[in-house]
Amino acid sequence: MALVEFTPQLRRFVDAPSCQCKAATLGEALDAAFAEQPRLRGYILDEQGHLRVNVVVFIDGKRARDLRGLSDPLRVDSRIHVLQALSGG
Template identity: 30%
Template sequence: MRIRLYGLLRDAADRRTAVEMDVCEGETVGSLLERLVAQYPRMRPLLFARPGVLLPHVMLVVNGRDVRDGRGLDTPITPEDDMAMFPPSAGG
C-alpha cells in the first residue's frame, strides 16, 4: 500500500513523499499506523495525542474519504487502497 505524506510527516519520514507498506489480511488504519510509527518514530507525536487517539487536526484519507467520517482507526484497509496523511497545519 502506498501512503502519501505531507508537511511535517514527510520530514519525520526522512523527507519521503510516500512510503510503501505491506498490508496484512484484517489490517486496519490503526494497526498500519502503529507499524509506520515503529519504522519512523518521529511521526508518533505528530499523529497521536495518546496511544490510539489521533490529534484533532490530523487528517487520514483512505480512497478519498477521511477515516473520521467512518470507523476511524478501525477502518479496514487492503493492499489496493490509497492513503494520504496530512498533519495539523497553522495559518490563516
C-alpha cells in the same frame, strides 16, 4: 500492499517517508509506519492513541471515520494519506 503517505509539511519536523505494508485496518497501517519511523507517532497520535485534532486521514480518497479506534478497513491496495491541518490567513 497498502501505501501510507504523509504530508510534506511533516518533513519540517521529522522524516516522514511513505510506507508500504500489509494491513487490514488504518491502525495496523499506521503501526507499520511508526515501526519504520517511531518519531512520527507523536505527531500523528495523541497520548491515548487517537488521531490528533490537527490530523486528517484519507483512505482511498475518503475521510477516515474512526478517529479513536483507527479501525477503518483497508483494501490490499489502499492508499492512505495522512495530512496535518494548516492554519493561518
